[in-house]
Every structure is written in structure tokens, then in C-alpha cells.
Amino acid sequence: xxxxxxxxxxxxxxxxxxxxxDVAATIGPRLAKAAVAGKVNGQLVDxxxxxxxxxxxxxxxxxxxxxxxxxxxxxxxxxxxxxxxCELFPDTQLVYGPPVDDGFYYDIDLxxxxxxxxxxxxxxxxxxxxxxxxxxxxLTMNRDEGLEKVRAEGSRYKIDNxxxxxxxxxxxxxxxxxxxxFEDLCRGPHLPSTGKIGAFKLMQVSGAYYRGxxxxxxxxxxxxxAWPTRKDLAAYLQxxxxxxxxxxxxxxxELNLFVIDAQVGxxxxxxxxxxxxxxxxxxxxxxxxxxxxxYENVYTPHIGRLSLYRASGHFPYYKESQFPAMFxxxxxxxxxxxxxxxxxxGEGPEMTAxxxxxxDKIERNCPALHQxxxxxxxxxxAEHGPAEPNIKLLRGLLxxxxxxxxxxxxxxxxxxxxxSEPRSYRDLPVRLAEFGTVYRQEQSGELSGLTRVxxxxxxxxxxxxxxxxxxxxVAGCVNLTRKVLDLLELRDYxxxxxxxxxxxxxxxxxDENWVLAEQxxxxxxAASGMASTEAVGEAAFYGPKIDFVVRDxxxxxxQLGTVQVDYNLPERFDLSYIGSDxxxxxxxxxxxxxxxxxxRFVGILIEHFAGAFPLWLAPVQVVVASISQKSxxxxxxxxxxxxEAGLRVELDVTAEKIGxxxxxxxxxxxxxxxxxxxxxxxxxxxxxxxxxxxxxVTEPVEAFLARCREEIxxxxxxxxxx
RNA sequence: GCUGCUGUAGCUCAGUGGUAGAGCGCGUCCUUGGUAAGGACGAGGUCAUGGGUUCAAGCCCCAUCAGCAGCUCCA
Numbered sequence: 001x002x003x004x005x006x007x008x009x010x011x012x013x014x015x016x017x018x019x020x021x022d023v024a025a026t027i028g029p030r031l032a033k034a035a036v037a038g039k040v041n042g043q044l045v046d047x048x049x050x051x052x053x054x055x056x057x058x059x060x061x062x063x064x065x066x067x068x069x070x071x072x073x074x075x076x077x078x079x080x081x082x083x084x085x086c087e088l089f090p091d092t093q094l095v096y097g098p099p100v101d102d103g104f105y106y107d108i109d110l111x112x113x114x115x116x117x118x119x120x121x122x123x124x125x126x127x128x129x130x131x132x133x134x135x136x137x138x139l140t141m142n143r144d145e146g147l148e149k150v151r152a153e154g155s156r157y158k159i160d161n162x163x164x165x166x167x168x169x170x171x172x173x174x175x176x177x178x179x180x181x182f183e184d185l186c187r188g189p190h191l192p193s194t195g196k197i198g199a200f201k202l203m204q205v206s207g208a209y210y211r212g213x214x215x216x217x218x219x220x221x222x223x224x225x226a227w228p229t230r231k232d233l234a235a236y237l238q239x240x241x242x243x244x245x246x247x248x249x250x251x252x253x254e255l256n257l258f259v260i261d262a263q264v265g266x267x268x269x270x271x272x273x274x275x276x277x278x279x280x281x282x283x284x285x286x287x288x289x290x291x292x293x294x295y296e297n298v299y300t301p302h303i304g305r306l307s308l309y310r311a312s313g314h315f316p317y318y319k320e321s322q323f324p325a326m327f328x329x330x331x332x333x334x335x336x337x338x339x340x341x342x343x344x345x346g347e348g349p350e351m352t353a354x355x356x357x358x359x360d361k362i363e364r365n366c367p368a369l370h371q372x373x374x375x376x377x378x379x380x381x382a383e384h385g386p387a388e389p390n391i392k393l394l395r396g397l398l399x400x401x402x403x404x405x406x407x408x409x410x411x412x413x414x415x416x417x418x419x420s421e422p423r424s425y426r427d428l429p430v431r432l433a434e435f436g437t438v439y440r441q442e443q444s445g446e447l448s449g450l451t452r453v454x455x456x457x458x459x460x461x462x463x464x465x466x467x468x469x470x471x472x473x474v475a476g477c478v479n480l481t482r483k484v485l486d487l488l489e490l491r492d493y494x495x496x497x498x499x500x501x502x503x504x505x506x507x508x509x510x511d512e513n514w515v516l517a518e519q520x521x522x523x524x525x526a527a528s529g530m531a532s533t534e535a536v537g538e539a540a541f542y543g544p545k546i547d548f549v550v551r552d553x554x555x556x557x558x559q560l561g562t563v564q565v566d567y568n569l570p571e572r573f574d575l576s577y578i579g580s581d582x583x584x585x586x587x588x589x590x591x592x593x594x595x596x597x598x599x600r601f602v603g604i605l606i607e608h609f610a611g612a613f614p615l616w617l618a619p620v621q622v623v624v625a626s627i628s629q630k631s632x633x634x635x636x637x638x639x640x641x642x643x644e645a646g647l648r649v650e651l652d653v654t655a656e657k658i659g660x661x662x663x664x665x666x667x668x669x670x671x672x673x674x675x676x677x678x679x680x681x682x683x684x685x686x687x688x689x690x691x692x693x694x695x696x697v698t699e700p701v702e703a704f705l706a707r708c709r710e711e712i713x714x715x716x717x718x719x720x721x722x
Numbered sequence: 723g724c725u726g727c728u729g730u731a732g733c734u735c736a737g738u739g740g741u742a743g744a745g746c747g748c749g750u751c752c753u754u755g756g757u758a759a760g761g762a763c764g765a766g767g768u769c770a771u772g773g774g775u776u777c778a779a780g781c782c783c784c785a786u787c788a789g790c791a792g793c794u795c796c797a
Contacts (some may be wrong), residue, residue, distance in 0.1 A: 073775095105792095113725075113726060114726085115726065115727075116726090116727075135759055144766090176778050203791095204726090204727090204791060204792070205725090205726065205727090205791090205792085206725065206727090206791060206792030206793065207724060207725025207726065207792065207793055207794095208724060208725085208792070208794090209724080209793060209794060212793080212794070213794085214723080214724075214793085214795080216724055218724060218793080218794095219725090220725075220726085221725090221792065221793075223791095223792080235784060249789095249790095253733075254733085260789095262770085262787070262788045262789085266787090266789085267787065268733050295789095314797095318797075320795085321796070321797080335724090374739045408797075409797065411797095438797085440797075442794085442795085442796075443723050443724095443794080443795060443796085444723070444788095444794090445723065445724070445725095445792090445793085445794080446723090446794085446795065446796075447788090447789090452796085458797095460758085538796090539797095540797050541797070542797090545797085554791090559796090559797090562797085591797085625757090627754085627755065627757090628754040628755055628756090629754055629755095630754070630755095630787080655751095655752090655753080655754075655755095655757090656755090656759095656760085657753095657754090657756090657757090657760065658755070658756055658757050659756090659757060659758065659759065659760090660758090660759050660760080661757090662757055662758070662759095663757095663758055663759050664759085666758075667759095673757090675756075675757060677754095679756080687756085687757080689757070693757080693758060695757065
């Protein structure tokens with residue numbers, strides 16, 4: 001008789017050929033009824049999977065807080081949805097349908113676009129399938145057999161899936177009394193039967209590229225959610241709704257913080273006075289920290305010559321997300337076009353058709369330039385030869401007639417400040433900081449409130465240091481980032497080490513430099529003791545990064561702070577310092593921005609506090625509201641006193657009752673509402689209420705002021721939830 | 723950029739081819755009030771923009787712009 005181990009350590013003897021379901025039954029009838037799957041040696045399996053001697057077996061039951069149970073439930077719900085869609089739309093080809101956080105989706109290929117109007121019909125069909133409580137049966141066959149089967153069926157997607165799977169292939173069949181009625185290639189596991197799906201709902205439909213490839217077919221992705229019970233589903237929908245109330249776009253509107261105006265341009269933020277307060281307070285906090293940490297402040301303009309970005313590599317590595325360059329003359333525009341074509345050729349010996357076409361255009365439109373390009377003996381552009389000499393020639397000509405670029409990054413400007421004077425090893429590290437505004441032409445579909453915009457201000461700085469200073473400097477940046485996040489009570493973030501994708505051509509610099517830089521970020525994170533994940537392919541084009549990533553109210557991940565190690569730009573700009581040996585050496589650069597961008601950071605902060613900012617950040621800190629006209633003068637004097645003391649205070653002496661006045665202030669999430677009537681006037685006091693509606697105390701104006709000052713100095717008092 | 727959805731008053735939204743609506747907000751007046759929305763009256767719209775269909779278009783069709791969700795990108 002085989003014996004198996006249970007999670008509590010008990011050993012159970014079971015019949016040979018016993019399944020997970022049998023194990024559950026042996027333990028107890030109620031467990032047998034509740035069981036929906038098992039975990040054998042840590043692996044999630046069907047209830048009908050046989051167990052073997054020595055296995056550790058855990059029974060999975062349907063609970064709203066058990067990730068394994070939800071995984072199986074949602075996988076099965078996806079399967080049921082697929083069946084429903086196939087029955088309603090027989091042309092549907094199924095592609096892939098996994099469970100995801102909070103639900104599941106299924107990618108389908110169907111010419112007719114599905115819309116939310118189709119959901120009721122699909123849900124109704126799903127409900128019938130669930131109602132019928134059809135069993136899921138697993139059908140396993142060896143790889144060759146399985147491949148033959150899917151190839152015979154002829155679906156491109158299934159063949160692809162099957163070919164990419166390892167080992168045996170399994171199919172799941174849902175059955176009726178009259179036999180199998182739906183089958184899908186699927187790894188499983190599934191619920192024992194469809195009836196276990198307690199509650200489900202289709203959520204949305206959208207496009208998704210096959211295998212995530214923009215050049216491949218775009219499929220329809222139907223999202224749904226599934227839960228053990230209706231109550232769980234209702235609770236989930238309620239949570240979703242609560243989360244949406246925190247949305248910074250909504251709160252930004254309600255609290256008059258910012259506006260994104262179509263007439264100004266999409267992705268361009270207009271900070272209204274109240275939002276500007278948030279931004280200024282954050283800038284002041286950061287400026288203070290930077291002074292402490294030995295940074296020096298600089299200011300640089302928002303545009304720069306194209307040659308600067310040719311040197312940095314933004315042209316062409318970063319070209320697709322830049323606003324088009326501005327050219328001073330046709331000559332400059334044409335030269336640049338030719339330069340791009342020459343760079344694209346790389347080291348190729350033959351001039352490309354594209355280069356030739358540009359050259360022809362130049363001949364037609366700008367004969368003088370054409371002559372410059374072709375006249376000089378020995379450097380004739382029109383001759384064959386490696387691109388490099390041509391690029392040099394172009395670079396020389398471009399020096400005389402260049403274009404300008406709205407800057408996508410601040411580093412080139414800061415680099416030129418570094419190079420503006422000779423640097424000694426004693427001067428390093430040089431830390432140049434600026435709230436630098438940059439512009440990036442993000443794809444239109446990517447724009448989102450404050451979190452993804454086209455013009456934004458980074459709390460940027462560039463550190464130029466000696467190689468022996470690098471680790472300390474990176475550690476300093478990481479600590480600074482943690483410190484400011486901590487000050488703002490943002491503690492729910494992921495630290496991500498972003499590395500390059502080997503073999504990709506989207507990076508500049510040598511392998512050796514990348515190896516050095518990646519070692520540096522890895523050891524800095526290791527030394528910090530923070531838990532981290534590694535993300536291959538997430539590096540900047542010039543170097544690896546340590547990113548601080550948070551989630552917004554609808555679960556999307558955003559990078560906030562970042563620390564990036566860069567050996568490459570120092571080389572491209574030929575940076576140097578004089579060492580103690582009186583020889584020239586190459587510094588290392590660190591790019592870092594603890595907030596990342598002020599726009600995104602404020603967006604996340606709005607959601608974090610749900611608009612109820614701590615006193616030091618609150619755009620309006622106090623509202624003074626009079627009980628009646630009789631106390632209006634006193635209210636005004638209180639307002640004046642608080643304003644004089646530096647508080648951001650507003651006065652409400654309108655002809656309204658105190659109830660509505662208080663309500664209005666609370667709706668604006670103002671931390672303190674001071675109610676003043678004749679009684680307070682006679683005592684020179686204020687009646688203090690917080691934004692939760694609670695009446696705190698009646699105290700002298702000066703006492704209230706002292707408490708506010710302390711609260712502001714401590715940056716405390718956050719999140720008195722309204 | 724791609725797929726789908728959406729665009730009506732400052733905001734949230736109703737309005738299925740026949741003269742533009744509600745609530746909130748805003749203004750004026752009444753009420754001068756003691757802690758989660760007092761009352762009356764009023765102003766406010768080229769129904770995103772441009773074309774088209776129709777006797778007639780907020781509504782139907784096309785295009786553009788913008789927003790939302792997802793995908794793809796992302797320094």
C-alpha cells in the first residue's frame with residue numbers, strides 16, 4: 001500500500017492507483033466534497049491525478065483567498081468562456097487562455113469584433129454550461145500523437161502551442177451525457193466539473209498581438225473574472241470601484257490639481273495652482289535632501305543642437321520617441337537625412353539605395369550642398385567605401401548647419417557642464433542636479449493621466465565619479481531614493497534590476513562596459529539588502545538600472561525612481577579627469593532620479609493618499625468657516641493670522657449654514673476645518689475639525705498654529721482619511 | 723502605433739431622425755444659522771471638429787482630433 005504525506009506531516013496509507021480525490025475522501029467526506037484540485041509535491045494537479053508512494057499531497061479547496069484554488073477556478077472559467085464563444089461564434093479560433101491576477105482572459109481569432117454588448121449572450125451560454133455541471137476530462141497523449149492530432153485539426157495557433165510545449169500533450173474535454181462536446185489543448189489543471197464555478201463575469205475585450213508581436217496578427221482578448229461565490233465576486237467588484245475612486249485623473253479633476261487640455265496637446269500637463277503646490281513642496285523636499293547629499297544645482301535649456309544628440313547616441317538609438325528635429329535650413333535638414341541613412345548603413349562598403357535617393361534629392365534641391373559632398377578629391381561621398389569616412393564628412397558639414405532637438409533627456413547638457421572645465425580627481429564626484437524638463441513623443445495609445453506624458457520634469461542629477469567611488473555613489477543614490485519614498489509613506493514598491501537584452505542592437509557601448517556596469521548595479525542592490533527582481537531587456541540604451549516600481553490604483557506598474565550606471569556616455573563624450581598620476585582618466589557616470597518624474601510621482605502620490613494629503617503637502621491646509629455673518633469679521637482675522645504664519649488657508653464666509661460649509665471643505669480633503677462663531681470670537685479660539693468630519697478640540701488660535709507647525713515640521717498627519 | 727469603446731452645460735450623465743434635458747457646481751435674492759448638502763430665482767450648450775445621407779441629424783455614414791481599456795512600446 002502506498003503511503004503519502006499530508007501538509008501537517010501526517011502519513012496516510014492509500015490504495016494503489018488512488019487519486020488525489022481518493023486522498024481527500026479518505027481524509028473526510030466534507031473535504032472530498034470541497035476539493036477541486038490537489039498539489040502533489042508542490043505541483044498543482046487535477047483531482048483525478050493518481051498519487052504515488054512518498055508523494056506529499058495537499059488538497060486544494062475553493063476559497064477566495066487561496067491563489068491555487070483561484071488559479072484552477074479561473075483557468076476552468078476561461079475554458080468555459082471559450083466554449084461559449086465558440087458555440088455562439090463558430091468561426092472562432094482559440095489561441096491561449098490563462099488565468100491572471102483577479103481573473104482570466106482568452107485570446108481568440110475571430111473576424112467579427114466582440115463588444116461588451118455581446119457579453120450577456122456569452123455569459124448566459126456560460127451559465128448554462130456551468131449549470132450543466134459538465135466534468136472536465138484530461139486526455140493525455142504522447143507528443144508525436146498529439147502533434148499529429150492538432151496538425152490534422154489545422155489551427156495555426158494550436159499547432160504552434162503544441163510545438164512549443166514540452167513532453168506529452170494534454171487535451172481537456174468537457175462532456176455531456178451524450179459524450180464529449182468541447183475540447184481544447186490545455187496544460188491544466190482544471191476543476192473536476194464546470195459546476196464548481198461559483199460566480200463569473202466578463203469584464204472587457206481588447207486587442208492583443210499574437211505572441212506579443214506587433215507585426216503579427218492582432219487577436220481579440222476577452223477578459224473575465226471568476227470567484228468561488230457570488231459574494232466574492234460582488235466584493236471584488238466593490239474593491240474595483242473603490243480603487244477607481246482613487247484614480248489620480250478623477251481626483252486631479254475634483255481637487256483642481258491639474259488639467260490636460262486637448263488644445264495644448266495630448267500628454268502635456270497644465271499644473272493648476274493647487275497642483276503646483278504639491279509639485280513645489282516635493283521639489284523643496286528634494287532640494288533639501290540634495291544639498292545634504294552634496295549635490296550642486298544647475299539650470300539648462302530645453303533644447304539642444306542635434307550634434308549633441310548624435311554624440312550621445314539619442315540619434316538614432318532613441319529616435320522613435322523624440323519629437324521631430326527643428327532645422328534652421330533645408331541644407332541642414334537634407335544633411336541630417338543623409339547622415340541618418342549613412343549611419344543606418346553602418347560599416348557596409350556599398351552605398352545603400354536609401355543613401356543614393358537622399359543624395360539625388362540633394363542634387364535636385366540643393367546643388368551647392370551636393371557639390372560640397374562630391375567635389376573634394378579623396379573624400380567623395382558618391383564613391384563607394386565604408387560608411388565611417390562619410391559620417392565624418394557629414395559630421396563636419398553638420399557642424400556648420402545643424403538642427404535642434406527638444407531634449408528627451410537632460411544628460412547631454414549636464415555632460416557639457418562637466419566638460420566645461422578641467423576636472424581633477426580631487427573634484428570628483430561632481431554631482432549636478434536639475435529639475436529638468438524633457439519631451440518624448442510617446443505613442444498616443446500609451447498616454448495616461450500624469451503617469452505617462454509627453455513633457456515631464458525629472459528630479460534629475462548626473463554624478464561623475466572615479467571608478468573607485470562608483471559603489472559608494474550608487475549606494476548613496478539608492479539610499480536617497482528609499483529615504484524620500486519613506487518620507488512620503490510609499491513603502492509598497494518593487495526594486496527591479498534592469499539589465500540589457502543580450503544580442504539586441506538597441507544599446508550603445510562595448511560589452512566590457514556593460515559587464516562592469518551590470519556588476520556595479522547588482523552589487524549595489526545586494527549591499528543594500530533590498531529584495532529585488534531582475535528584468536532582462538529593461539535597461540536604458542546606455543546602461544543598466546535599478547528601478548523603483550509601484551502600482552497604480554488599477555494595478556498598472558510604473559517606474560518611479562531610477563539609478564543608472566553608465567560607462568558609455570563618458571566614452572562617447574570623451575570625458576576625462578586628471579588623476580593623481582597626472583594622467584588623464586575616464587570617469588563613470590550615474591544617472592539618477594529618486595522621484596523619476598514629478599508628473600508621474602504626483603500621480604502616484606494622489607492615488608496613494610486618495611487626495612487626502614498630509615498637512616505639509618495639502619494644497620489647502622485650513623479652511624476657516626464662519627457660523628454666521630456675525631462671526632465673519634473674526635473668521636477673517638483668523639484667516640489673516642494663519643496666512644501670515646505661512647499656512648495655506650481659505651476663508652468661507654458665504655451665506656451658508658455651517659453644515660454645507662464643512663461638507664464643501666471635506667470634499668476638497670482639506671486637513672483642518674476651523675469653525676468659528678460668536679462663542680469662539682469671544683474667546684479668541686477656533687473649533688478644530690478634521691476632514692473625516694470629527695470635531696477635535698476648541699483651542700486658542702496660537703495653540704492651533706503651534707500644532708500645525710509641528711505637524712508640518714514632522715511631515716506627519718498623513719492620511720486622515722476623509 | 724494597433725483593436726474595441728466613448729465624446730451633449732464647469733463636473734457627472736440622460737436624451738433611438740422632428741425646436742436641448744437632469745443633478746451637482748456657479749450667480750442673485752431670502753434666510754443669520756452651531757457641525758455630513760436650507761429655500762427661491764437665474765445664467766450657462768455651433769451636442770468634439772470637418773464632410774456626407776435625409777424634407778429634417780445630438781442621434782445614421784465617413785474622416786480627423788481627443789479620452790478610456792487592453793496590446794505593443796518605454797529613458
